[in-house]
Amino acid sequence: MTVTATDPTPTTEAPKAGSARLVDRIFKMRELAILVVFLVMIAVTQAGNSEFLSEQGIRDLLLNATILVLVATGQSLVVITRNVDLSVGSTLGISAFAAGTYLQGGGNPVVAIILAVLLGIGFGLLNGLLVSLGQVPALVVTLGTLYIIRGIDSIWVGSRQITAADLPDGFVDFGSGGLSAVPYLALIALVVVVGTAYYLKQFGSGRELYALGSNPEAARLAGIPVRKRILAAYTFCGALAGLAGALYLARFGNVDSSTGNGYELTVVSAVVVGGVVFTGGSGSVYGAALGALLLTSINSVLPALGVSSVWVMAINGILLILAIAVDRIVALRVATALKKRNARHG
Amino acid sequence: MTHPSTTGTAPVLALEDVSKSFGAVRALRDVSLELFPGEVHALAGENGAGKSTLIKTLAGVHRPDAGQVLLDGTPVVFHGPGDARDAGIAVIYQEPTLFPDLSISENIFMGRQPRRALGRIDHKATHAATADLMRRLGVDLDPDQPARGLSIADQQIVEIAKALSFDARVLIMDEPTAALTGSEVARLFGVVRTLREQGAAVLFISHRLEEIFQICRRVTTLRDGAWIASELLEGMSEDDLVRRMVGRDLEELYPKQDVTPGEIALSVRRLTREGVFTDVSFDVRCGEIVGLAGLVGAGRTEVARAVFGIDRWDAGEVEIDGKPLVNGAPSTAMAAGLALVPEDRRAQGLVMDMSIERNIGLTGLRTTRKAGLVDRGAERSRSLDWAVKLQVKYARIADAVATLSGGNQQKVVLAKWLATGPKVLIVDEPTRGIDVGTKAEVHRLLSQLAADGVAVLMISSDLPEVLGMADRVLVMHEGRLTAEIARTDATEETVMAAATGRAAA
Amino acid sequence: MADSTLTRAVRWDTVVAALLIVVVLLSFGFVDGFGNALNLSFLVGNTLPIALIALPMTLLVVSGEIDLSVASTAGLSGAVMGALWNQGMTIEVIIPICLLLGVVCGLVNGLLVTRLGLPSLAVTIGTLAAYRGIAQIVLGSDAVTDFPTQYLDFAAGRLGDTFIPYALLPFLVLLAIAVVALHATPFGRALFAIGASEEAARFAGIRVKRQKLILFTLTGVLSSLTGVFWALHYASARYDNATGLELSVVAAVLLGGIDFDGGKGTLGGAVAGVFLLGALQNVMSLQDVSAQSQTVLTGVLLVLSVLGPRVARQVAVARAGRRAAPPPPVPKTPAPTS
Amino acid sequence: GGTTKEDVKNEGGSAASAGKADPNAATKKGLTVGFLPKQVNNPYFTTADKGGEVALKELGSSYKEVGTSSGTDTAGQVSYVNTLTQQQVDAIAVSAQDPGALCTALKQAMTNDIKVVTYDSDANPECRNAFISQASADDLGRTEVQLLAEQIDYKGEIAILSAAQTATNQNAWIEIMKDELEDPKYKDIKLVKVAYGDDDAQKSFQQTQGLLQEHPKLKGIISPTTVGIKAAAQYLSGSKYKGKVKLSGLGTPNDMRKYVKNGTVEAFELWDPAKLGELAARTSVALASGQITGKEGETFKAGDMGEYTIGKDGVINLGKPTVFDKKNIDQFDF
């Protein structure tokens, strides 16, 4: 038997200082990838249809994304903790109607929004309590609450509906108005996203959400108040679903018992496309927000390009798969790169 | 019960007549223990003796069924790990508890990050503190690297760094060295000595007895959950300690039988996996035990993974009995008679939620079937058979392996693979976390297997084990095979020299 | 250990099965119109599509994956069936083509999951839209209804005056095959291992990717079979056939005690869950319970299905005396591989 | 060999109605008529069914309403037909989600001596006794085109925003519209696109945006669906196109009031859904009483609504739709 006794070739040590930034940069890159896809898509559409990026066009694009961005932001927090909230669509629907009923009776728009948020918080708490105290699978529980809230909503609402005529003009105008091309609603969403991202990055309790999603048992051993954090994530998610409900009302001026029906799959898609991993512990709200923007924009881009609506659904699905596949391939490349860097140490 | 507390100070942390049961298993029975400042205290006992349970009781993970925990002489109740941490107790658990998605520095400082104004995290300070810890431990890990992908050894090092970062009054370590090689252990001990001098109390668990003698002053022995003795180590011999733990004398630890090697069973030719290992060639003959030594991260595990087919290799080839193996196909490797006992029993060796029986049965699904269906009778007898042979300590064969102690889990992994009756057996850290008694048993088994004509490749970071068991020692350094040393020439010095790249044979 | 005896005693799948029997027996006694053969055949016939898809779905979930595109696959194969029928092809040729199409749909899911390592939830949300979209392209706004009567009669008819729809018999055969495959073959045993710990399964020489690929393919085939059955049963092939069926399947399977983390569950539980939901819906409709209240009740059942076993276990443990802190849940730490 | 479409065609259809009508038979009392709308909780259907309920009360029969909460849950609708059959109601008034899918179940109901009337959305003719058509497809399609054409001065590009691509009634109307547009007086009008909003507010909203971006010269949109027209109106009223792009189609006065008043919409039309429900109820009772069987040419008296004659294929037309505009909209509340 021979042992290949080669002369010890000096392995090139990676410059350590650069490596930190590299890792950071690479994780940002995943969001960047979605952004690039988004921009390319917009550019192509603009080339094909010069009306697309008119002031009205931009406003529409942003407005369309707003509601999904808000809900996806809340959802990504829950997903980061290795849970999921499927009931967001139902929560959105019921809080939109609640706000509408209140406004219909001549209420104050600000109070109406607060009311919707509070209702959302209520359902978020319910989910959070069931998941964290009951320690039961989030998927099942929130699928259950999806049905429960939806059922309660339709029993309560019946065939009633709230139309723009029932709402104060200021509220409806607020829903479509804005500062030139930037709608007020989009500004609200932007504030929420940036605030949430800052919190997640800069505060201990935010990092703990990542920790407990990454390894729940280790989180317990590290003394992280797991239940409290999960409860908080669900509550926040509920609150944003409620807020989204109020904004939905302002935007569409129309709510009935089916509002928000089936929204959960869209939200989950946005979060997944945005690179938030379903097994918890990684991803960012910027990613989720970009995912939401990307998804809603596809729905504006295809009609603007004159693609027959017959094709829209198929293209949507294929683009969704492409987005996650590209993201995955980027991630794999990164992992290989990381591994090669770390292959020689110690 | 005598307390040879010569220091005269009061114990920082103590257990008083603590009992703890899991269902029908009485893991601890009226156990008492005192930890004094400035002292390293060893906890010894066989697998399943209750050491980890005791530690988890001290750490607030388990609440004792009876008895109490005393902190500075006053009874306390820890409602969770957080309480114990706040009381100044740092714990390294037997199994690494890292957050794979977070960076090393976040893993270390989770929940305790240095803060800036408004309670925001000071990322710079966190990074610097981590780098500092890494320097103290003498390892070269990037603080910003995610924990995912770290080898078991590196994970263990991060755990150690985490525990050190507490500046705790009490440091509890459950087998921190099980995955480490000599040099890391030496560095760890250096740090522990400093801590001891600074007045910390340390509780240390290891199945490597020499380590206990090296660093500890007193030892508490447990057997089957019961307290046996707490005494000074001074004047005790390893045999004395083993007798306390096992309750009888042990046979020889390395019962190597001499065999004449037969045909070449496993042949690895110029195997390369880019960036991981390069140009690795060796043979293992029937009846031979070949040791594979090297520092942590030298690439030994990676070679084993590639040979077995878990990872694909980029170049080279592997033959069993002269027939080439398919690249990246564990099932065909198994069919050819290859078995791999992996190093990470929890993630790779076992399906934790499955029963002992089914875990052992898993490797025989294809061979022991009747009319295409699972032969449950055969499965049961096979697993009972091997569980008994390896002296696995369990309540019922249908219990989930997750309920077993670490060492007993390791035995189940061995059982699972030995049950396949392999021609070539690769064992990666086969005795990690196994108590001395069982270790001897495992060695006897390996030896017996070799005598029966099985070719054994043994990867181990436990150098005495390699030296004691191997007919030949291969040494890896930075992804290359750097030496082959015959049994007669193999000493700690020659192996370490090759492992650190200072000499090539 | 005592603990696991208790766990076994309150196994949820047995509870669901018992519940199903109780509901059926009570309804026989107290609900007008429930017990006659016609109603029972309605019940069984309308539940069959869900039950059919629940078979592979259970296996898939046990192995830790999920397929949300099943309803779209069914819709697509229905649409293709309609389109080809309009082209004048013979039905005996069309059906195999549709099943082949199911193979392709399943393979696409499976390859994306196993080769690219994408999460199945995300992939199948994508194909959910894609397959449905393709169905829309294929059939457009057509509704094809004029399938041959002997086929329609088979899919919608029943054995004489009994409650047994013809289609129940092939389903029972499929069920038997699935039960044996999951609970008695090495293949099924390996699925449990994969679901509980994929890495450990791989280290035990189980061909994880191949098994998953097979499962996704089977799911595709059975989904398309369901699509064919659906089109014949309701005598209507439209691109939106079976829309939303995936949630019903998932809800029923979850109700049957299949753990979505993988590695746990029985087919008996899943099928009992499917028919429990079906029976409850039938009974509630007969009792004039509104659709909205039925929705609430489905939700409550789902929540109870996960809270129930937990509460039962805790009560049992408490009664067993010597109440200690519950053993920590075994963490499913993602293995530190990259 | 095998079975192909051709073979099936040769088998021929089966006759729907049997028996003989007795126009003078007494109107039975104490009947139960089950209403099965496309979707419960849908305001349009709720109004329609309320109309049915009132009529049934007057006739001394009882009313019940069941149905799915989703408008595309065909399987659910089938099992509701089954349930009604089980409950041995005397007649079912159903708005079919799918013309074919309900057939087997409806036929089963008819063999169990239950009369089947479809309203709003028809099933295949052989699967029901009669269909109450809200307005003839001809009337609706043509008047919608006329309504919009006047608003845009018979000039410019127009588009249609429909519901689901499979919606039977929508497609029938769209065909008629295209036919109407062939008329030389519309020679300056160009139909550039038919978009589908799936009766989903958000989708219809985005489809409207898309239409306007793709066709900047668009002058008008016809949306023959209440959901679509509402979403399109909401989008237009909050955009720069308000008042410039005309919108017409089918909507309810309550939904559209605001948009008519703020100038987004000039005029739109609809029949009275309550009347539709009422006629469905009265037809059901007439069928169950044996006054009619559903054959072409039979006539019956529908209370205050006057006399109706059954047309070809068992179709009964409700009458002409009402056009709503600024002047009259406040007189309606539904």
Ligand SMILES: Nc1ncnc2c1ncn2[C@@H]1O[C@H](COP(=O)(O)OP(=O)(O)OP(=O)(O)O)[C@@H](O)[C@H]1O
């Ligand atoms: N969570 C649990 N549930 C049930 N039984 C348990 C649990 N944890 C430990 N045990 C049992 O308690 C006993 C003591 O286990 P422990 O882990 O304390 O042993 P140990 O001394 O640390 O052994 P090793 O040296 O192998 O790590 C064992 O019999 C084990 O099976």
Ligand SMILES: Nc1ncnc2c1ncn2[C@@H]1O[C@H](COP(=O)(O)OP(=O)(O)OP(=O)(O)O)[C@@H](O)[C@H]1O
């Ligand atoms: N499961 C894994 N996934 C990814 N990378 C790994 C894994 N295990 C080890 N590595 C990396 O591969 C390199 C080689 O490690 P390997 O475990 O093969 O070395 P070894 O000689 O077996 O040392 P050890 O004593 O740690 O087992 C290490 O730098 C490590 O970071």
Ligand SMILES: [Mg+2]
């Ligand atoms: Mg232990």
Ligand SMILES: [Mg+2]
């Ligand atoms: Mg190793």
